[in-house]
Amino acid sequence: AQKITQTQPGMFVQEKEAVTLDCTYDTSDPSYGLFWYKQPSSGEMIFLIYQGSYDQQNATEGRYSLNFQKARKSANLVISASQLGDSAMYFCAMREAYTDSGGSNYKLTFGKGTLLTVNP
Amino acid sequence: AAGVIQSPRHLIKEKRETATLKCYPIPRHDTVYWYQQGPGQDPQFLISFYEKMQSDKGSIPDRFSAQQFSDYHSELNMSSLELGDSALYFCASSHDSLNSPLHFGNGTRLTVT
Numbered sequence: 001a002q003k004i005t006q007t008q009p010g011m012f013v014q015e016k017e018a019v020t021l022d023c024t025y026d027t028s029d030p031s032y033g034l035f036w037y038k039q040p041s042s043g044e045m046i047f048l049i050y051q052g053s054y055d056q057q058n059a060t061e062g063r064y065s066l067n068f069q070k071a072r073k074s075a076n077l078v079i080s081a082s083q084l085g086d087s088a089m090y091f092c093a094m095r096e097a098y099t100d101s102g103g104s105n106y107k108l109t110f111g112k113g114t115l116l117t118v119n120p
Numbered sequence: 121a122a123g124v125i126q127s128p129r130h131l132i133k134e135k136r137e138t139a140t141l142k143c144y145p146i147p148r149h150d151t152v153y154w155y156q157q158g159p160g161q162d163p164q165f166l167i168s169f170y171e172k173m174q175s176d177k178g179s180i181p182d183r184f185s186a187q188q189f190s191d192y193h194s195e196l197n198m199s200s201l202e203l204g205d206s207a208l209y210f211c212a213s214s215h216d217s218l219n220s221p222l223h224f225g226n227g228t229r230l231t232v233t
Contacts, residue, residue, distance in 0.1 A: 033218040045224035052219050105176040108222050110162040
């Protein structure tokens with residue numbers, strides 16, 4: 001089963017408007033971290049924002065905020081006042097803890113991504 | 121602030137050749153990850169190291185191997201390259217905790233012809 005689901009392959013938004021990118025996740029672990037990354041067409045992977053499973057408040061970072069609804073297992077990214085430079089692929093990702101013979105591990109699992117296009 | 125350094129940025133190889141990708145993590149980060157991203161795909165986890173020891177293995181082909189050295193830099197070695205290995209390869213580093221984001225390098229774009 002998919003750990004991270006991003007149901008919007010592509011989204012369009014007008015410059016200066018707000019946009020919400022959806023993300024739902026699947027885990028039975030009470031401890032996990034949720035992350036959003038931006039990947040412009042140039043290819044680099046840029047960390048945007050983090051939300052911990054025990055955080056009481058929604059994370060915010062400048063124009064980025066995370067709408068975290070734990071009971072619904074959703075962690076939607078809200079970008080306010082969109083800019084042309086926000087056009088990029090956006091990935092939601094989750095970090096869980098699991099233990100094997102090598103000890104504890106915390107690898108990051110990505111969703112399929114949403115391609116955001118900001119129109120002038 | 122120092123970032124993750126990857127080299128080379130671009131690499132062109134022929135089928136059946138070998139390739140070595142290098143990664144220098146952010147200082148004091150104890151964990152290094154390698155990811156492979158095919159065209160139009162999400163990044164797929166290959167392998168990770170914690171304090172220079174392999175800690176986890178993902179969908180890494182047997183033709184690939186990796187190690188982390190005493191100075192914490194890591195190398196991904198790929199042999200018998202196939203056309204399907206053409207992808208963007210990322211190295212990332214972080215602290216070994218749930219709330220620590222992975223910081224990615226700019227990636228190595230490998231093209232196999």
